[in-house]
Amino acid sequence: MRNLILVITIFTLLISSIVFNGCGKGDKDKSAKEILGAGATFPYPLYSKMFDAYGKEKGVKVNYQSVGSGAGIQQLTSKTVDFGASDAFMSDEEMSKAPAKVVHIPICLGAVTVVYNLEGITTLKLSPDVLSDIFLGKIKKWDDEKIKSINPDAKLPGKEINVVHRSDGSGTSFIFTDYLSKVNEGWKSSVGTGKSVNWPVGLGAKGNEGVGGLVKQTPASIGYVELIYALQNNMPMASLKNKKGNFIAPTLKSTNAAANVSLPEDTRVSLTNSDADEGYPIVSFTWILLYQEQKYENKSEEKARELLKLLSWMAHEGQQYAEPLSYAILSTEAVKKADAILKSVTYAGKPLL
Amino acid sequence: MSNLKNRKIKNSIFKSLVVIFALASAVPLLIILFFITKEGISSLNLNFLFSLPKPVGETGGGIANAIVGTFILIIIATVISVPTGIAIGIFLNEYKKHKLSYYTRLCVNILQGTPSIVIGMIAYLWIVKQIGSFSAFSGGIALSIMMLPVIITSTEETLKLLPYSLKESAYALGIPYYATILKVVLPAGINGILTGVMLSVARVAGETAPLLFTAFGSPFMNLDIMKPVSSLPHVIFTYATSPYNEFHSLAWGASFVLIAFVLIMNISAKMISKRWKVKF
Amino acid sequence: MNALTLDNTILKVKGKAFSYRKKLNKFGVFDFLFKNFLGLSAISFIILLIGIFLTLLIQSIPSIEVFGINFYTKSVWDPVQSQFGSLPFLAGTVITSFLALLITIPFSLAVSLFLGEYFSKGFLSNLMKNCIELLGGIPSVIYGFWGLFFLVPIMRAFESSIGVPPLGIGISTTSLLLFVMIIPYSASIGREVISLVPSNLKEAALALGATKYEVVRSVILPYAKSGIFAGILLALGRALGETMAVTMVIGNRNLLPDSIFGPANTMASLIANEFTEATGDVYLSSLIQIGLLLFIVTTVINIVGKQIIKRFGKD
Numbered sequence: 001m002r003n004l005i006l007v008i009t010i011f012t013l014l015i016s017s018i019v020f021n022g023c024g025k026g027d028k029d030k031s032a033k034e035i036l037g038a039g040a041t042f043p044y045p046l047y048s049k050m051f052d053a054y055g056k057e058k059g060v061k062v063n064y065q066s067v068g069s070g071a072g073i074q075q076l077t078s079k080t081v082d083f084g085a086s087d088a089f090m091s092d093e094e095m096s097k098a099p100a101k102v103v104h105i106p107i108c109l110g111a112v113t114v115v116y117n118l119e120g121i122t123t124l125k126l127s128p129d130v131l132s133d134i135f136l137g138k139i140k141k142w143d144d145e146k147i148k149s150i151n152p153d154a155k156l157p158g159k160e161i162n163v164v165h166r167s168d169g170s171g172t173s174f175i176f177t178d179y180l181s182k183v184n185e186g187w188k189s190s191v192g193t194g195k196s197v198n199w200p201v202g203l204g205a206k207g208n209e210g211v212g213g214l215v216k217q218t219p220a221s222i223g224y225v226e227l228i229y230a231l232q233n234n235m236p237m238a239s240l241k242n243k244k245g246n247f248i249a250p251t252l253k254s255t256n257a258a259a260n261v262s263l264p265e266d267t268r269v270s271l272t273n274s275d276a277d278e279g280y281p282i283v284s285f286t287w288i289l290l291y292q293e294q295k296y297e298n299k300s301e302e303k304a305r306e307l308l309k310l311l312s313w314m315a316h317e318g319q320q321y322a323e324p325l326s327y328a329i330l331s332t333e334a335v336k337k338a339d340a341i342l343k344s345v346t347y348a349g350k351p352l353l
Numbered sequence: 354m355s356n357l358k359n360r361k362i363k364n365s366i367f368k369s370l371v372v373i374f375a376l377a378s379a380v381p382l383l384i385i386l387f388f389i390t391k392e393g394i395s396s397l398n399l400n401f402l403f404s405l406p407k408p409v410g411e412t413g414g415g416i417a418n419a420i421v422g423t424f425i426l427i428i429i430a431t432v433i434s435v436p437t438g439i440a441i442g443i444f445l446n447e448y449k450k451h452k453l454s455y456y457t458r459l460c461v462n463i464l465q466g467t468p469s470i471v472i473g474m475i476a477y478l479w480i481v482k483q484i485g486s487f488s489a490f491s492g493g494i495a496l497s498i499m500m501l502p503v504i505i506t507s508t509e510e511t512l513k514l515l516p517y518s519l520k521e522s523a524y525a526l527g528i529p530y531y532a533t534i535l536k537v538v539l540p541a542g543i544n545g546i547l548t549g550v551m552l553s554v555a556r557v558a559g560e561t562a563p564l565l566f567t568a569f570g571s572p573f574m575n576l577d578i579m580k581p582v583s584s585l586p587h588v589i590f591t592y593a594t595s596p597y598n599e600f601h602s603l604a605w606g607a608s609f610v611l612i613a614f615v616l617i618m619n620i621s622a623k624m625i626s627k628r629w630k631v632k633f
Numbered sequence: 634m635n636a637l638t639l640d641n642t643i644l645k646v647k648g649k650a651f652s653y654r655k656k657l658n659k660f661g662v663f664d665f666l667f668k669n670f671l672g673l674s675a676i677s678f679i680i681l682l683i684g685i686f687l688t689l690l691i692q693s694i695p696s697i698e699v700f701g702i703n704f705y706t707k708s709v710w711d712p713v714q715s716q717f718g719s720l721p722f723l724a725g726t727v728i729t730s731f732l733a734l735l736i737t738i739p740f741s742l743a744v745s746l747f748l749g750e751y752f753s754k755g756f757l758s759n760l761m762k763n764c765i766e767l768l769g770g771i772p773s774v775i776y777g778f779w780g781l782f783f784l785v786p787i788m789r790a791f792e793s794s795i796g797v798p799p800l801g802i803g804i805s806t807t808s809l810l811l812f813v814m815i816i817p818y819s820a821s822i823g824r825e826v827i828s829l830v831p832s833n834l835k836e837a838a839l840a841l842g843a844t845k846y847e848v849v850r851s852v853i854l855p856y857a858k859s860g861i862f863a864g865i866l867l868a869l870g871r872a873l874g875e876t877m878a879v880t881m882v883i884g885n886r887n888l889l890p891d892s893i894f895g896p897a898n899t900m901a902s903l904i905a906n907e908f909t910e911a912t913g914d915v916y917l918s919s920l921i922q923i924g925l926l927l928f929i930v931t932t933v934i935n936i937v938g939k940q941i942i943k944r945f946g947k948d
Contacts, residue, residue: 036486036581038569038909048408048572063571063581070910077912080486094912160798167885167898169712169910194713196907203800203896204885205594206906212596217785218800232409233596297485364844371751374743378820379764381813385771385779441678444671457675459936460682466867466935467685468874470901471924474908475685478692478921501678531667559772562876562901566909586774590877593778608775619770623763 035307038065039072039085040171041207042110042226043286046327047085050318058313060306068207070169070195076102076289079297082307084289087171088178088195089268100296103341104287105311106267108319109259109328111250112175112282113230114238115215116222118142118157124238125150125247128183128281131240134161134222135180136187137201142220150241157220164214164223167204169195175284176224179272183281224282227255227326242281243273254280255328267337285334288314295348304347312342312353386612393609396602402610406572406588412599416607418574422489422582423611426568427554429493429578434500435550441501442508442546443534465502472498473563481567489575489582492568496560500553507549511542548626555618559611561586585611689925696918704922710887712907717919719926721889725897728890729804729879730872733811737868741816745823745861750853751845753828769817777881780810785882788894797894802884805893810882811872819861819868826860826945827853860945866938870931876901900927 044066051062067075069086076084077098089104114131116124126134130146133139139146143156166173174195181188191197205214208225212233215223227250230237239247248254258279263269271283288311294304315338319329330338343353404415441457448454476495481487519541523533539546561584564570569581570591585607592604696704700717707718744765752758781802788809789801830853838848854861884896885906898906900923911917 034580045409051572052408061573063573065570065581067909070912072910074910074912078482078485080481097913162798162800167887167906169907169912192713196712196910198709198711198713198887202886203802204887204898204906206880206885207594209591209595209597213594214802216596218802219789220799229596235596360844360847364846367846367849368751371743371746374740375747375761378740378744378816379761379768382764382768382771384783385775388779388783389775437674437678440671440674444675447671453672453675453679456679460679462935462939463682463932466870466874466931468876468901468927468931470874470876470904471685471689471928474904474921474924475688477908478688498681505678529661530664532663534667555770559774561772561774562905565905586772586877589778590774590881593774593781594881604778608778611772612775615770615772616767619767 033059033306034061034063035083035303035310036063036081037072037083037085037288038067038075038081039289040069040087040286041066041209042069042087042112042170042172042175043085043108043327044208045226045228045232046108046322046325049321049325050314053321054310054313054318058309060310062310066207066209068166068168068195069171069174073289074169076291082290082299082303083311085286086289087284087286088174089285089287090289098291101292102289103292103345104267104289105315105338105341106263106285106287106330106334107314108322108330109255109271109283109285110326111227111255111258111280112172112179112224112284113227113250114222114224114240114282115212115230115235116238117215117217117219117235119219121154121156122236124154124236125241126238127241128180131238132180132184132187135163135165135199135201136190137163138186159220162218162221163199163202164211164218164221165199165202165204166196166207166211168206170207171195171284171286172208172224172226173197175270175272175282178270179282182273227251231326240281242279243275244277246277248278248280250280250282252323252326252328254278255283255326258283259328259331263334263337265337265340267334267341283328290345292345293347293349294345294352301347301352304345305352308342308345308352312339315339315342389605389608389612392602392605393607396606397609401603401606405574406603409597414599414603416585416588416603416610418571419583419585419588419607420610421574421576422568422571422584423558423586423614425489425576425578425582426492426496426564426584427558429490430496430500430557431550431554433494434497434504434553438501438504438549439508439539439546442505443512443539445505445509446512447534461502461505464498465506468562469499469560470562473566476563477566484579486579487567487569487581489568489578489580492564492582492584493578495563495567496557499557499560499563500550503553503556504546504549507552508542508546511545511549512538514545515541544625548622551618551622551625555615555622558615558618559586561590585614686928689921689928693918693922693925695914696922699915700919704919705926708889710903712912712916715913715915717915719900719919719923721887722898722900722903722923723926724889725804725883726873726899726901728893728897729807729811729883729899730869732804732808732893733815733872734865734869736808736812737815737819738865740812741819741823741864741868742861744816744820745827745864746849746853748820748824749827750849765817765820768813769821773814773875773877774881776810776814777878780806780878780882784809792894797892800884800894800896802882803892803894803896804883804890807879807883807897807899810878811875814875814878815868815872818871819864822864822867822942823857823861826857826864826942829860830856857945859941863938863941863945866934866941870934870938873934874901874927874931875899876905880905900924 047064055061069088072084072086075081143158177193177197181193205211208229211223212225212229215221237250239249242248257276258274260276273281315335322329401415403417405418407414445454472495476491480491520533523537564587570587571581571583575582589604589607592600704719708720709716709718784806785801788806789799793799834852835848838852879899880902885898886896887898890897904920908920911920
């Protein structure tokens with residue numbers, strides 16, 4: 001008995017020494033090779049592929065937790081992560097609340113698709129007003145006249161529409177509500193734009209993953225997810241009527257078409273409700289956020305440089321992974337602006353790149 | 354006499370109701386175990402147990418880092434909570450009527466009933482915010498706080514059952530107080546204490562809520578306790594709520610591993626408490 | 634050196650070491666340190682708990698200042714407008730927990746009677762006891778996972794059959810799941826108190842010609858009722874704080890629930906969802922205030938429950 005306890009104690013001490021070995025001397029140079037980020041679920045399929053490839057190529061481990069854009073911004077503001085990720089660019093108010101200046105690096109573009117779960121219905125057309133009314137709870141049934149008039153051939157059931165939205169602070173929600181606010185006065189005045197709004201109806205799920213999962217499992221439901229989530233799960237998407245009056249299906253092509261907007265220097269711009277003929281109306285950039293001055297909280301220069309190298313790689317070589325996953329790549333103009341912003345990031349006042 | 358017959362009928366009906374309802378209560382356990390085994394077993398293979406997760410949508414990922422992460426968290430929590438918990442348990446048993454004991458017992462009761470999410474919040478506010486990063490260490494601290502009440506109460510209960518003659522004979526031999534406790538009393542009660550430790554480990558192995566804002570999760574194998582770490586309950590939660598079928602299979606497999614671990618801990622605790630009972 | 638001299642040497646060394654230790658402890662130094670170490674651990678534990686309470690309280694102050702008592706009466710939870718009212722979550726928590734409790738009462742009573750009275754020994758008793766204990770050992774997240782893939786489709790089918798929107802997730806599913814999760818807690822205490830009923834009381838009733846059912850009804854239950862009540866109270870405390878299983882099946886709708894079959898949200902589930910992204914002091918502080926409320930409620934319930942059990946034990 002005593003021997004057993006002795007053995008267990010030695011075993012525990014051994015394991016503890018391995019475990020605690022991590023902190024201490026090897027820390028500085030090892031930790032430079034590890035980067036921690038958190039935020040948007042919107043680009044997560046792309047980021048997880050990019051970080052996996054980057055890790056294999058350069059040996060730098062990037063731990064990205066897809067906890068939602070809101071959490072990403074919050075954790076960056078609290079300085080508990082090296083970078084945040086968000087599909088909602090920080091508002092002027094949010095930026096003034098941050099402890100230091102935050103810059104936005106655009107990485108790619110994606111489309112927010114309207115997915116639904118209706119047996120037998122593979123195509124669905126929706127207009128801005130109908131979409132808004134569904135999410136406002138004003139249109140309650142699938143066979144409502146307004147939906148029927150746009151889809152005369154579809155055999156819409158008389159079931160109630162089960163709306164699904166995000167329960168967490170989401171950049172995808174921001175993009176979606178931004179669009180609805182632009183096209184529908186009723187939405188703008190009663191709900192507005194935001195990462196986390198007071199949804200009038202519907203079920204909440206966490207992350208793009210949660211919404212996708214819930215719509216997939218709940219009959220007669222409707223929700224909004226990033227394009228790749230719908231494609232990877234074979235979920236039907238609605239074609240939306242854009243500003244020019246054309247019903248556009250969300251594809252890589254229509255995403256690219258909607259990106260023909262000129263970018264401000266800090267790249268914070270909304271791409272929804274595009275003017276383009278063939279542009280899908282709910283498209284957005286997704287950004288990586290970091291502090292312009294990288295010297296804070298005993299962060300080493302080495303680590304800051306690794307972060308910038310990662311971001312630069314993502315804006316250049318990393319772009320090859322975007323299109324296979326149906327994310328649109330950055331235009332040359334966007335890449336130029338991204339490079340300029342990366343060059344402005346400093347460590348103790350000196351530019352890093 | 355019809356009255357007697359009525360009463361007898363009522364008696365049998367009641368007994369059958371009791372039996373039916375009681376057996377029905379055990380049914381969910383069987384359903385859950387069956388479900389998890391059926392779905393989980395198909396995911397179990399060497400690749401699953403020993404490889405890291407793959408990027409979203411790709412097949413062939415594994416939960417090796419989650420398994421290691423859970424172990425790391427348990428080790429940290431145990432190292433912190435076991436000595437402290439045993440010490441407090443000893444104190445409660447030695448100074449039964451002391452005012453301090455009364456308040457300590459009160460606090461143990463309160464902590465036992467505190468929701469794990471509240472403890473997670475506290476760990477975030479106390480540790481993650483101060484250190485400035487998520488880490489396995491903060492997760493371990495949150496779990497250790499949750500382990501304390503069980504360890505304290507089982508230590509106290511075990512020591513309470515020991516006859517006073519044990520201590521008396523030690524004192525009679527001239528053994529000082531501290532040595533009596535450490536070398537005579539504790540070893541005598543070791544099986545009850547060990548049972549308590551194993552039960553508390555079984556409990557915290559499955560806790561997710563406090564880890565959401567402390568250990569944070571990681572797709573890599575991580576042995577550094579000051580960095581974020583993945584864990585079995587965390588991956589179950591993440592994968593279960595996603596729309597990808599590959600992730601669902603991973604979640605079933607991880608659930609199977611977790612439940613197997615919890616069951617083994619519980620059953621071992623029972624066996625230890627029966628077999629190694631020190632007889633007086 | 635042969636074995637005997639080796640043994641002697643070891644004994645001499647041990648003896649020397651022991652005598653040094655004895656000398657050191659002449660003034661009871663080790664004892665003094667040891668006793669104080671024990672006392673210190675106990676004190677630090679109490680400080681830990683006070684610290685938890687104070688942290689929750691202090692961090693809630695910003696939102697208490699802004700909202701005051703309205704925090705508990707307003708039902709709008711709007712992070713955009715920075716308006717936070719916790720009524721929807723109070724309602725969701727209370728409704729799901731009490732529903733679960735209601736369903737649990739007959740089942741846990743049956744289990745307690747089964748184990749405490751009808752089958753207090755034997756193979757079946759051990760089997761049942763182990764089953765119930767294992768039920769209590771299953772982690773919450775696994776319950777949620779199982780609930781999502783097993784209970785929810787069943788609820789969906791049930792809901793379509795009675796003409797209610799077949800969401801599958803919502804208050805009723807959550808209550809069902811909670812009920813399964815809290816059976817072990819209420820049943821274990823109930824079983825103990827029932828088995829502690831003095832046998833002379835039971836035998837007296839039996840001697841008077843009572844059937845087992847009548848003994849249960851007129852002797853056991855009245856005698857054990859405070860203990861059973863305490864068990865139910867503790868199960869309630871557990872249900873109120875349940876997080877993971879609830880957040881996976883409740884539908885996460887931050888509005889006042891409007892139907893038993895509809896979605897809602899509970900305090901614990903809300904915190905799990907929104908804590909890491911609470912931007913701004915008031916938002917975070919409001920969430921912490923909800924955590925404070927949860928802490929206070931579960932504490933009160935626990936203390937009351939334990940007091941009842943203690944009083945029962947004294948009788």
